[in-house]
Amino acid sequence: MNTNLLTTIHLANPWLKDPTAPIFWLPQYVPRIQFSTLQKQLSSSLMMLLTGPRQAGKTTLARRFCQELVDTKAYTTVLYLNCDEALVREWLTGSHVLHDIETILHTRHFILFIDEVQRLETPGLILKAIYDLHWPIKIIATGSSQLEIKSKVQEHLTGRHFEALILPLSCQELGDRWDFHVNTLYGSYPQIFLEAEKTLYLENLYKNYINKDIIEILQVRNADTMRHLLGLMAHAAGQLVNYQQLATDCRVSSPTIQHYLSILENTYVLKAITPFTGNKRTEITSNPIYYFLDNGFRNQALNNFSALENRTDLGLLIEGFVFQELYKLKIQYALDFEIHYWRTKSGAEVDFVLYKNQACFIPVEVKYRTFNAPKISRGFRSFLQSYAPKRAIIITKDWYGDSIIEGVTIHFVPFSTISTSMELVRSFFLSE
Structure with missing residues (x-):
């Protein structure tokens, strides 16, 4: 030997x-x-x-x-x-x-x-x-x-x-270690909580992903195009994807873009969600929306680790983090639901619809702003009127409490206590 x-x-x-x-x-x-x-x-x-x-x-x-x-x-x-x-x-x-x-x-x-x-x-x-x-x-x-x-x-x-x-640490796993600033900005890879130089760690993680997974293992020839696409997807996270526009911006074909996005999904960088559809005449039924599976990786793709109070994309960071926690919840507890979004051609939308079957689903909306009273958007109200879910969740900046609107019990939960939201979701699907 x-x-x-x-x-x-x-x-x-x-x-x-x-x-x-x-x-x-x-x-x-x-x-x-x-x-x-x-x-x-x-x-x-x-x-x-x-x-x-x-x-x-x-x-x-x-x-x-x-x-x-x-x-x-x-x-x-x-x-x-x-x-x-x-x-x-x-x-x-x-x-x-x-x-x-x-x-x-x-x-x-x-x-x-x-x-x-x-x-x-x-x-x-x-x-x-x-x-x-x-x-x-x-x-x-x-x-x-x-x-x-x-x-x-x-x-x-x-x-x-x-x-x-196995995904990065969830808020429920972190418990008291969960930190609004650290997790939202630098993500939840375990090593983040041990590293003093968090941006350097994420820079190396990103480089290793490109050099080892993309170039060495998967043998993607045009790594620069993949880097450019990652940056574009970081800007477009949470928005409807236009493959042709991405292809134009990257100067490659639309099938190449779809192939690269498939690679990013299968190497656990991105996750696509599809629309929740009921009335197909008025709802968007095909375009996927992509989210990063870790905020730190997204911010590295943007090369932007500015303080949260200075971020123009803070709402997107919060929304992305909520998605990540919902996905981790589903995987870690092996819960039987799929994550969708809901959007109509007239512009009404709900960020996430967690769907098991016609009798068991729950809409989740992220509204990271100060509330003076429990209220919902016109689009959220439209969803409640159309589908009459048993419960709904709205993630707020600081408003906490339950209200009944359109006959639906709505849980308003601050983002700072996101583990409470996740426990509400878990309890709902375990009880149904």
Whole structure:
């Protein structure tokens, strides 16, 4: 076995040489909601696949889960392999890897943790080959590109894996750590709360995304066009998308723009939402709206970290953050609803409609301004009159309370207590 490779493995797995070394050291771990979901897979033989954006906390969560498995004696030890390491990638594709693993560990009762699995040429085949040996091991893999995961992994693992999407920290996970200024401006990547130089961290995250995910892994030739598109989408976040206008601005074809937007979605930078439609004659029924999945990444794409009190786009930042929290809520609690927007051809609109079925949906509107009394916009009233939801939520700057308008109970909740809004949504869908 290659000496340099063995050194690399021992550096990443110090407990293999020193049994007193801790199985991963996690001094700053923030408990994640989805940890309980992983615990439910404790006795399952299925391999575990954690996907999501880079540095959203996949590896840390998986390490915490490994600690739990070893501490409870479910498994003897862990072998951690980072596929960002060229030596590791080469070794995993070789014919002697399984023999080498058994030689290193002296056991077949272990956790095999493969980080950034999409970096391998044929990760699905490798994982399938190991899984089909039926060794008493737990396989955990992480990946940060849905495109690569789908094409390289999922098709080979049908019926063999459990998958979880891990996003940046939610307001409910942060609890008292949630900070209006920090989260709205710099986003919610876990490392943000440890970094003194937050803008430098986001600049490096952005550069690594372009250089590693876009250029190196996905082999997008025109990275400058992708950067330009990211800037345009940052300006247009929360607005109806015109593919042809974006194509004109980027000097490429409309299909190329749609392909690039698909890449941005599948690498967890953007998320498209589609319209909620009932009366198709008067409502917009086709154009998607895109939101960034993290405000810090959006502001880096804009190269704008001006203080919130000086931002002309503060309303968009707040709206984007609310979307991010709604999406995290849906994913983290596995809630059964889709996020839509509602807009008519005459201009009436509602920011978000959380829809499960015709009897179970809730509109959410973001109105970040001072209220002197509970009131709603003409467009919001139009939606209430047209669809008569059971409840509605309006995110305000400072007004708090419940009112009944048009026969609908409306919860007015300040943005500063956004976790309250999320709990209202969660309770609503759990009770229906």
